[in-house]
Amino acid sequence: MGRIGDVLLEKGDTVHTIESAATVFDAVKRMVDVGVGALLVTDGGKICGMITERDYLRRIAVEGRTSRTTLVREIMSSPVVCIESSADVAECMALMTHKRIRHLPVVDHERLVGLVSIGDLVRAVSKEHSFHVQVLTDYIAGKYPA
Structure with missing residues (x-):
């Protein structure tokens, strides 16, 4: 199985962030505007x-709070679990499953290099399996010398 760095090469390294002092409304609007399901929260660049x-559903909608007055820092998940780009995709999937999370920042040498979602990993695994199926199909069909 491939490495997380390979997934980032295909996906790109864009990570969408929001400041911890922003309102939850601003965070949700940003997620909608950029088409993502998670934002990394920063405080002074960290x-x-x-x-x-x-987080929005559990801590705003269900609790009856208002997103326009609640700050991101009040409902964000912390501390953030991270992974290195050299990690194996299977290792990353196991970590996400164990921690029950769907997004992982990718950090190398204390520098943020990307963010992967469970969807990104499923796509990578599916693509790899499709390749292997095609190779085996071609072999069975006699496209390769014995």
Whole structure:
């Protein structure tokens, strides 16, 4: 199985962030505007948490709070679990499953290099499996010398 760095090469290294002092409304609007389900939360440029669509549902909608007055820092998930780009995709999936999270920042030598979602990893695994199926199909069809 491939490495997280390979997933980032295909996906790109864009990471969308929001300041911890922003309102939850601003965070949700940003997620909608850029088409993502999570934002990395920063405080003075340092990673301090993550806010996801699920955080909004659990801590705003269900609790009857208002997103226009609640600050991101009040509902963000913290501390943030990270992974290195050299990690194996299977290792990353296992970590996400164990921690019950769907997004992981990728950090190399204390520098943020990207963010992967469980969807990114499923796509990578599916692509790899499709390649292997095609190779085996071609072999069975006699496209390779014995």
